[in-house]
Amino acid sequence: MTRELPRSLRSLAHVNYRIWAAGALVSNIGTWIQRTAQDWLVFSHLTDHSGSAMGIVMALQFAPQLLLLPWSGLAADRLDQRRLLMATQAAMGVLGLVLGALTVAGVVRLWHVYILSLLFGIASAIDAPVRQTFVSELVGDEDLPNAVALNSTSFNLARMVGPAVAGAMIATIGTGWGFLADGLSFLAVLVSLMMMRKRELKPSKRAAPGKGGFIEGLRYLRGRPDLMAILVMLFFIGTFGLNFPIFVSVMGISLFHADAASYGLLSSIIAIGTVGGAFWNAGRATIRFRDLKLSAGVFGIGCMAAALAPNYWWFAAALVPIGVAALTFTNATNSLMQLSTDAAMRGRIMALRVGIALGGTPIGAPITGWVADHLGPRPAMAIGAAAGIAAAIVGAVYAARFNKQKPGAGT
Secondary structure, eight states, X not given: OGXXXXXXXXXXXXXXXXXXXXHHHHHHHHHHHHHHHHHHIIIIIISSXXXXXXXXXXXXXXXXXXXXXXXXXXXXXXXXXXXXHHHHHHXXXXXXXXXXXXXXXXXXXXXXXXXHHHHHHHHHHHHHHHHHHHHHHHHOSTTHHHHHHHHHHHHHHHHHHHHXXXXXXXXXXXXXXXXXXXXXXXXXXXXXXXXXXXXXXXXXXXXXXXXXHHHHHHHHHHTOHHHHHHHHHHHHIIIIIOOHHHHHIIIIIIITOOOHHHHHHHHHHHHHHHHHHHHHHHTOSOOOHHHHHHHHHHHHHHHHHHHTOXXXXXXXXXXXHHHHHHHHHXXXXXXXXXXXXXXXXXXXXXXXXXXXXXXXXXXXXXXXXXXXXXTOHHHHHHHHHHHHHHHHHHHHHHHHHHHHXXXXXXX
C-alpha cells in the first residue's frame, strides 16, 4: 500500500496516522487562532504595545519545558503514551476555554494571562516529548522522517488558516471567541486518540523502571557529540530566533501600524514558507547534518532582511524564507535526534530537545522584548539574525571536526 502513495505522503498508508493527522489538523488551526488572539490581547488591549509583557507571557509559557525536564522525558519513555496524551490535550483544552470565558465576559486581566500561560506551559511540557515520540508508534522508524515532515505540514497549513481566521474573529465578534474555538478544537485530538486501532500501534522499547532516569539521559548525551552540537545550534535559534510573536508584533504593529487583519496576515505569510519547507522535506529520503548548517544560515540572513525591510510588504516577503529555513531546521533536529537515539532513551533525549528549543524562551523572549521597547523593533529583529548565524557557525565547526575524524562521512 505504501508504494501506491507518493513518497511525500507515504505515512498516510498507516490507518492510525491518518486518524491522528485529521484530529491534529483541526487542533492545530485552533492553536494558531489562540496564539494570534493571545498576542493581540496582550499587546493591544491589556498593555500599551509592551514588548516586555509579550516576553513575560512567552517566558511563563515555555519555562516549564526546562523546569520539568527530569520528569517529562521519563514519562514519555515509561508511561502509556496514548493515555498520557489524552490527559495533556484535555488539560490544554480546558485552559483555552477558561481564557475564552474570561475574555468574552470582559473581566480578563494581564495576570490572568500570566497564570494561564504558566499552566498551559506545564501541560505542554509533558505533552511535547510524548507527542513527538508517539509518532513512531503510528508509523514505525522507517517512515518517521516523513511523518515528522507531514506533521509540520499540518501544523503550518493551520498556520496559514488560523491567524487569518483569528484576525477576522477579532475584528468582528471579539478576541475571546478565538480562545473558545481553540479550547473546543482539542476535542478533535481526543476523538482521534480514542478511535485508533490499538493492535496496529508500533510501540517502541520502553525504559525499565529504576534509578537514574534523567541522569542516565544526560550521560548518554555526553557520549554523543553529534547530539550535543545539534542542541547547541537549537539553543541559539530556539532561544533568540523563534520569538515570532514578538518580532511580528513589534515590527508589524509598532513599526508598520498593522491593524488586526493585517497582523493576522503576517503569521499566515510565515506559514507560506513553512508549508513549502514542510512539503519539500516530506519528499526527501534522508536528512543530513548539512541541512542544519544551511537552514540556520538562511534563517539568519532572512531575519536580517526582515530587520532592514522598508515597509510592511517587504517585511512580509522576508518572512517567507525565514519560514522555510525555520521549518527545515526544526524538522532536521527532530528527525536526526530521534533516528540516531536508542529507542529506550528516545523520550528523554526528545524532552531535552524540546527543553532546549522552547525552554530557552524564558531567556530570549524577555531580552528581545526589552530590546524592542528600549532600542526599537529593528534591533530586536536583528537578534534573530545573529542567532541564525551563530548556529550556522557552530554547525560548521562541528562538521569540520567530524570530517577530520571520519573522512568521507556525510554531514
